Amino acid sequence: MSRLTDPGEDVEIPVPWGHISAKWWGARDQQPVLCIHGWQDNAATFDTLLPLMPTSLSFLCIDLPGHGRSTRLPDGVPYYLIWDGVILIRRILKHYGWSNIKLMGHSLGGIIAFLYAAVYPYDVEALVSLDVVAPIFEFIGKKSVTQMAGLIDKFLYYDEIKDAKDPIDDYEGMIELTVNGHRGRLTKDSCECLMTRGMYQQPDGKYKFNRDNRVKVGYIAPSSPDFVRHCAQSIKCRYLNIKATPYDTESWPVYKEICDLISSSAREFKLIFVEGTHHVHLNEPEKVAKHEFRTEMDSSRADLDKYVELRMRTRTPAVSITDRIDSEIRTSLVHEKGFLVPGN
Numbered sequence: 521m522s523r524l525t526d527p528g529e530d531v532e533i534p535v536p537w538g539h540i541s542a543k544w545w546g547a548r549d550q551q552p553v554l555c556i557h558g559w560q561d562n563a564a565t566f567d568t569l570l571p572l573m574p575t576s577l578s579f580l581c582i583d584l585p586g587h588g589r590s591t592r593l594p595d596g597v598p599y600y601l602i603w604d605g606v607i608l609i610r611r612i613l614k615h616y617g618w619s620n621i622k623l624m625g626h627s628l629g630g631i632i633a634f635l636y637a638a639v640y641p642y643d644v645e646a647l648v649s650l651d652v653v654a655p656i657f658e659f660i661g662k663k664s665v666t667q668m669a670g671l672i673d674k675f676l677y678y679d680e681i682k683d684a685k686d687p688i689d690d691y692e693g694m695i696e697l698t699v700n701g702h703r704g705r706l707t708k709d710s711c712e713c714l715m716t717r718g719m720y721q722q723p724d725g726k727y728k729f730n731r732d733n734r735v736k737v738g739y740i741a742p743s744s745p746d747f748v749r750h751c752a753q754s755i756k757c758r759y760l761n762i763k764a765t766p767y768d769t770e771s772w773p774v775y776k777e778i779c780d781l782i783s784s785s786a787r788e789f790k791l792i793f794v795e796g797t798h799h800v801h802l803n804e805p806e807k808v809a810k811h812e813f814r815t816e817m818d819s820s821r822a823d824l825d826k827y828v829e830l831r832m833r834t835r836t837p838a839v840s841i842t843d844r845i846d847s848e849i850r851t852s853l854v855h856e857k858g859f860l861v862p863g864n
Contacts, residue, residue, distance in 0.1 A: 538591025546578025556629030562588030601738030
């Protein structure tokens with residue numbers, strides 16, 4: 521199977537406060553898989569994985585606001601990272617005129633994709649989630665209440681000082697700082713990869729981080745466990761979850777519960793375990809790529825009828841769906857049942 525060989529093309533997507541910086545891999549004449557990075561990372565998190573993907577697919581990897589090369593939110597405006605991301609996906613789709621999309625997200629990006637697939641269940645064809653399944657529960661209840669004052673004050677602090685106290689160093693010093701900050705979970709090569717978009721060179725030759733410090737307190741609005749469960753039961757697309765091992769056994773029961781709920785409602789669900797760290801897709805991309813992402817065709821009439829029936833029952837269909845007639849829905853399902861799934 522031929523693989524993507526181009527290094528990706530930088531693009532800018534206009535938004536009201538500036539632009540979203542992105543990297544487009546593969547053919548520009550087909551709708552790409554929209555890829556969303558993790559917290560305080562950037563679009564380069566997919567740079568080692570995508571060259572192992574088939575040429576039949578293209579990918580658009582975005583820098584979330586305040587990350588990488590994308591424009592920061594205006595002064596005084598807090599980041600609500602998760603819902604900012606959901607709204608941003610919708611904004612990007614409207615900009616390009618896309619629908620029935622495929623999503624791939626790592627960590628925070630996987631959470632954003634999970635929520636988008638729940639909110640717009642009939643406008644998502646497939647979702648690949650890397651080492652995450654849903655918004656974390658640890659911030660719920662009493663703990664979230666006691667932490668909220670500190671988060672708000674920290675936001676106001678970062679909003680005031682901007683990047684005045686950010687480290688400034690030569691290239692090797694910044695890479696070493698990044699490696700140490702990840703405490704061995706990211707290789708030096710992976711850190712250098714991320715820093716191609718994560719830092720910039722100043723006129724004096726020294727380097728400084730790109731990210732907006734305010735994103736460090738972007739979890740000010742947590743989701744309740746019941747809300748997350750309802751979201752999981754709303755997802756209808758094909759869903760592939762790749763989980764790094766070894767994992768936190770304490771949180772596994774909740775992780776598995778959400779996977780089971782998704783499986784009960786999704787058209788197809790697969791959970792794959794891959795040995796490695798939280799950034800296994802970046803550190804050891806071949807471990808993820810060996811499951812070979814491919815497109816499968818399936819024109820099962822029973823599955824088709826079940827899907828159309830579910831679409832008709834939804835109370836909040838995506839705008840793009842309401843403009844389609846039933847025959848168009850059926851035709852698209854028969855001829856394009858695309859899904860990124862493991863090859864084994």
